[in-house]
Amino acid sequence: MAANDDAEFETFDQDNDARRRIRSHYRTLIQDLQDRKDDLINPESEELEEKLDQINEEFQNVKRPREAVLDSASVNMIANIGRLKAQALSTEFVRFSPAEFASRISSYFGCRPIAHDEEVRISANTWAALGRSAAPLFASTPPLNLMLGSFERGPRAVRERQPRTQRAQDSQNQRETVPNQLTNFNDGDKCEATTEEVDRVLKILKSVFRKRKKISFFEFVINPDSFGHSVENLFYVSFLVRDGLAEIFIDEDLQIPMIRPADSGRRNAVSEEERSRQRRHQTVISLTPGDWKKLVTVYKVRQAQIPPRVSTNNGNR
């Protein structure tokens, strides 16, 4: 490296005359390229390559940016002309025919040549061999894939140290109720079918409550035969809870969620204004098919307490 630097320094003071000569060479070349463009485009002629060779030779003498700019301008022109030349190349009589390609592949690898419409199996090894023999034609270098340094660092993450006291196994129960986002609060004039269904579920809830007095929430909601139904039931029950028509609570003895209709000694449907004045408690219950199966086993749900409705105009059953 050091030796090269010295050499460059010496020839840095290139003779102005020499430089002028180089520049005029380049300008003649560029002029020539422009004038004789049509000749050069002709795929038959080799002249374009000759021009490129000339320029490469001239570049050996270039030491300063000003001449280098002329050099790059001329190479740029050659590249453009080269592109036009490639486009002008007539490929009329050399068309790609997939059938012929396929038969050539199979004969190349010693399988019998395919007749028209025949299907031949080519083994994985043969494909691999094809790849290997074609590989030398694509002399590509692999790119370097980085991750570090490919993005800006940004601010550092600092945290207030929370004392990590209990690292006991997290209780499975906590998974189901996670306080999260707002559930949608407007009915508007959306499907009356929903309101109908909600009423139906309320009626079922009341009748079951009359008989049993204690209803386990999941036993009520889960349909052991259909995951989709169970989710629907949860959906309708959520409306009931929202409107204050049903309550979900944890039974003190059994420590499981229970449900009961709200008019057992309490007020009826909550009006719009009252609802907005109350503090909102929100819960998101998530139910995956896996959870659902576990619940069916654990709660030993044998029969759906909310019988599925007869399908009317809903096509997705």
Place this chain on the structure above:
Amino acid sequence: MQKLKSSHHMFIQAFMTRGVMNGTEVFNLLKLSCEKYGDYDEASRTQLLLDYCHTINSNISMLGLEIKKGKDETNGTGYYGLVNTVESNITLLASQYTENELQFFKMLLEEFVKSESGTIGSIEALGISEKIPKKMSKTDANQLLDRFEREKWIGKSKEGRMYLGIRGVMEMEQYIFEMFEDFAVRCNMCKKLCIQGARCMNGECETRMHFHCAQRVFRGKSEKRCPECRGPWQESSQTRQADQVEME
């Protein structure tokens, strides 16, 4: 500094394509490169590998690259990888991922480091598509995660949990220590970054070890005690995974 021969070039190019390779693959590559261009001696292959790595590293260090050794956190398998070690204006241009995708990766890293187990569920991972500056659809996020997995930046367990893969750990280790100082932990045994690992059950004690490191420490011992505080050590089915694999 020894100059690189063609066999070295072939070795490096294989790493450029594949990113990381395990012990068997590396020795195969070494054999191929040497036999094609020079001489290969099976008996001294370990030393030969070391020499190769050493020569290559001294030549490519000026480019900020290095061939490093690392261990997969899930099973202790040893890997060799070509990683980048400097961040510069040039590296900002060098990635094949879009800026948005890189932001995704950045947040993904954060999630991994901040999580308790070093893993996150796939739904959480997809949720990151909402947090990046330009939102990404879930399908695109899914494809991006698959792409990260193919290139070994992240890994996916058979339960569908995602974790920082061997390549991610090797390349981003320094970054993680510097950016997440309060969260990143060193393995008590090997002193390297430990994202997935077992921990001491004593509330006060922050000691952690890789599963494969812990398995070494507790080999032959009937009771597992934390090396720092002598408290009870985490029992987990994970330790059995490390039993199966041994680094050569």
